[in-house]
Amino acid sequence: MSVFEKKVYRAGAWALVFGYMGLIFWLSHQPSIPVPMWFLYQDKLYHFVEYHLLAFSLAHAYSRGTQKNRFLFAFLIAAAYGITDELHQSFVPGRDCSFWDWLADALGAWTGAYLYLKSENVLKTRHERSLSTTRRAPKK
Numbered sequence: 001m002s003v004f005e006k007k008v009y010r011a012g013a014w015a016l017v018f019g020y021m022g023l024i025f026w027l028s029h030q031p032s033i034p035v036p037m038w039f040l041y042q043d044k045l046y047h048f049v050e051y052h053l054l055a056f057s058l059a060h061a062y063s064r065g066t067q068k069n070r071f072l073f074a075f076l077i078a079a080a081y082g083i084t085d086e087l088h089q090s091f092v093p094g095r096d097c098s099f100w101d102w103l104a105d106a107l108g109a110w111t112g113a114y115l116y117l118k119s120e121n122v123l124k125t126r127h128e129r130s131l132s133t134t135r136r137a138p139k140k
Contacts, residue, residue, distance in 0.1 A: 013061035020057055021081060024050060028085050031094035047082075047104035048111075054078045055112030067120075071113045078109035 001009070027033065035046075059074035082105030090097035 010061065010063060013057070017054070017057045017061045020054060024054065024081070024085060025088065028089050028095070029092055031092060044100065044104040047101050048108035051078050051082055051105040051108035052112035052115075053108075054081065055109040056116045057112075059113045059116035067117050071117055074113035074116070075106075075109050078112065079106040082106060082109065 035042075055074045055078035058077055059070055062070055062073050064070075065073070079102075082102050085105070086097045086099075086102045089095040
């Protein structure tokens with residue numbers, strides 16, 4: 001992949017992150033979202049998944065530094081965005097600011113960043129194994 005292609009790929013990754021953040025903002029600005037309730041605390045699962053995807057996307061888009069720094073960046077940005085999202089909801093009629101919603105956001109962010117980096121390690125290991133098997137000399 002050329003340098004230009006890498007830059008375009010990274011720009012696309014960041015565009016998806018910011019687009020997704022915009023979607024979260026828009027959804028949070030709705031007075032209510034008609035979703036059938038199948039079980040108690042279902043909204044916490046939605047918060048968890050929403051911020052899991054955000055942190056996963058952030059970890060993918062942020063390509064600098066060590067894995068620890070990438071994890072911290074993705075987790076902290078997603079968790080901080082969760083705080084701003086909850087504060088934003090306090091100004092929307094029919095919505096409220098909830099510590100428990102933010103906790104679900106933060107847990108989702110933690111797992112999203114963690115699982116992205118773990119999946120990256122697995123893919124890297126598989127790639128290295130496939131390269132090592134193709135580099136062997138042919139048997140005579």
